[in-house]
Amino acid sequence: MKTAIYPGSFDPVTYGHLDIINRAAKLFDKVIVLVSVNPSKPNCFFTLEERLDFLRRSIKSGLSIQHCGNIEVDSSDGLLIDYFKERGADVIIKGLRAMSDFEAEFQMALVNKDLFYKAETVFLAADVASTFLSSSMVKQIAMFGGDISAFVPPSILTDIKIKLEQKRLEITGKK
Numbered sequence: 429m430k431t432a433i434y435p436g437s438f439d440p441v442t443y444g445h446l447d448i449i450n451r452a453a454k455l456f457d458k459v460i461v462l463v464s465v466n467p468s469k470p471n472c473f474f475t476l477e478e479r480l481d482f483l484r485r486s487i488k489s490g491l492s493i494q495h496c497g498n499i500e501v502d503s504s505d506g507l508l509i510d511y512f513k514e515r516g517a518d519v520i521i522k523g524l525r526a527m528s529d530f531e532a533e534f535q536m537a538l539v540n541k542d543l544f545y546k547a548e549t550v551f552l553a554a555d556v557a558s559t560f561l562s563s564s565m566v567k568q569i570a571m572f573g574g575d576i577s578a579f580v581p582p583s584i585l586t587d588i589k590i591k592l593e594q595k596r597l598e599i600t601g602k603k
């Protein structure tokens with residue numbers, strides 16, 4: 429039984445993340461999608477509860493996930509490697525969009541391996557269609573009323589749009 433952990437901020441989840449989850453679920457017996465409460469990224473736009481809920485709904489709605497029975501969504505505010513040991517996991521999954529992702533992710537993989545020799549990191553290359561896709565891009569487009577329906581599943585689209593529209597009104601002083 430091989431367990432993989434896919435950590436990230438998922439602020440919010442996009443089709444790029446869902447593609448990685450979908451492919452990891454075919455490669456491993458169990459995939460834990462871990463929403464990390466990351467002190468180096470303290471400014472997440474969506475709350476932890478929203479990010480978990482968006483992930484669960486996106487996976488459940490089954491649009492991009494054909495086999496979601498072996499996928500679990502969880503969160504952690506501790507060190508990834510401690511969670512990894514606690515869950516008896518085998519692999520950390522990372523998605524690579526471009527060489528720009530590689531440097532930081534490679535360093536993290538080395539650090540995690542140093543902290544715990546059994547922690548192997550597996551990199552999955554992003555799907556060509558989502559190499560340009562990031563959570564921050566989705567937020568920017570939605571905040572200005574742009575169409576994000578090609579980037580996030582319909583089950584969470586409205587909630588994302590509403591919260592970002594509220595934010596835009598706050599920023600522009602129209603609320």
Ligand code: ADP
Nearest residue numbers: 435436437438444445522523554558561562563
């Ligand atoms: P970001 O790196 O955009 O802030 P996350 O922290 O949520 O987003 O990313 C979690 C993981 O998912 C990282 O390994 C990241 O490289 C990967 N990832 C993010 N967006 C995509 C995408 N469009 N395609 C493939 N992998 C992605």
